[in-house]
Amino acid sequence: EPEVTQTPSHQVTQMGQEVILRCVPISNHLYFYWYRQILGQKVEFLVSFYNNEISEKSEIFDDQFSVERPDGSNFTLKIRSTKLEDSAMYFCASSRREAMDTEAFFGQGTRLTVV
Amino acid sequence: RKEVEQDPGPFNVPEGATVAFNCTYSNSASQSFFWYRQDCRKEPKLLMSVYSSGNEDGRFTAQLNRASQYISLLIRDSKLSDSATYLCVVNRVGNAGNMLTFGGGTRLMVKP
Numbered sequence: 324e325p326e327v328t329q330t331p332s333h334q335v336t337q338m339g340q341e342v343i344l345r346c347v348p349i350s351n352h353l354y355f356y357w358y359r360q361i362l363g364q365k366v367e368f369l370v371s372f373y374n375n376e377i378s379e380k381s382e383i384f385d386d387q388f389s390v391e392r393p394d395g396s397n398f399t400l401k402i403r404s405t406k407l408e409d410s411a412m413y414f415c416a417s418s419r420r421e422a423m424d425t426e427a428f429f430g431q432g433t434r435l436t437v438v
Numbered sequence: 439r440k441e442v443e444q445d446p447g448p449f450n451v452p453e454g455a456t457v458a459f460n461c462t463y464s465n466s467a468s469q470s471f472f473w474y475r476q477d478c479r480k481e482p483k484l485l486m487s488v489y490s491s492g493n494e495d496g497r498f499t500a501q502l503n504r505a506s507q508y509i510s511l512l513i514r515d516s517k518l519s520d521s522a523t524y525l526c527v528v529n530r531v532g533n534a535g536n537m538l539t540f541g542g543g544t545r546l547m548v549k550p
Contacts, residue, residue, distance in 0.1 A: 358538075366482060366525065366540040379537050414481055427538060429481035 325349045327430035329415050335436045336405055344400045344433045346415030355398045356416040356427065357390065359383070366414070372398065405437045439464050442541035444526050450547045455516045459544045461509040461526030470529035471502055473511050475522045476543065482525055485511075516548045 328347045336342050348355050357369040370380040372390055389401045398417075402409055415430040444461045451457050463471075471488035486493065488500040488509055499512040509526055526541035 356537075365542040366476075366538075368537050368539065371537055412479070426484045426487075429483065431481050434479075 325428075327415055327417055327428050329413075329430035329433050331433060332431065333434045333436070335438060338407055338437055339404050342402050342405055342435060344402075344413050344415075344435070346398045346400075346430055347396050348398055348415065348417030349419075349428055350396070352417035352419050352428075354378075354418045354420070355390075355392070356418075357400045358414045358416060358429075359411040360414065360432075361408075361411040369400070369413075402435075405435075407437050410435060410437045440541075441465060441539050442526055442528050444541040444544045446542055446544060448545040448547050450549060451516055452549055453516055453518060455548075456512065456514045457516055457546060458513075459511045459524055459526075459546075461511075461541055463507050463509070463526075463528045463539075465528070465530055466504075466507060468507075468528045468530050471500075471509050472527040472529075472538075473498075473500055473509075474525040474527050474540075476525055477522050482527075482540075485524070513546075516546075518548050518550065521546055521548045 355372045412432045416427040418427045473485040474482040475485045492501045497514045501510045523543040
């Protein structure tokens with residue numbers, strides 16, 4: 324069964340450092356997303372991406388965050404200068420089409436720890 | 439008011455029990471509704487979509503009441519493997535693509 328894959332599974336970084344979280348969405352999917360979940364809290368939307376541009380972003384997704392689809396398979400989330408409060412599980416997701424009842428498939432997540 | 443509100447639980451039930459979870463949402467323009475399941479430190483996985491007419495998938499029944507902005511999930515004949523956190527999820531009108539809004543989840547623990 325096709326799945327969304329994320330690397331690394333766990334990343335530890337020092338405050339102020341840049342991190343890049345990587346995702347390979349399901350191959351025939353066109354819409355890509357990043358969500359995050361701080362430990363013990365709810366899953367929160369960060370950004371959606373379609374046709375090589377951001378289609379929507381939340382207030383969490385400030386200038387420290389950026390997304391990119393550098394090639395035909397990868398989808399990345401970059402945090403330029405990490406803060407302690409960026410520590411969370413980051414989930415990538417993809418869906419086949421834009422229709423609101425379309426299932427979004429989530430990757431297994433990258434646990435980011437900022438020290 | 440939270441956009442999607444759930445009782446965090448935990449609900450501790452014996453195997454074979456029937457358990458019901460409720461969820462309320464604040465945006466009356468919301469159009470799509472889902473229940474996701476999340477195991478500890480794992481990714482959310484779609485359990486079922488929720489339709490206005492109500493829908494059933496095996497032991498799971500979901501109901502939507504648009505007038506009350508209320509969603510429910512009923513699990514019959516609980517299994518040990520049903521132990522997880524159940525996430526009520528709403529997709530708001532006007533969003534480009536699936537901008538899902540998650541509730542905080544309701545934790546279910548099924549005991550032997």
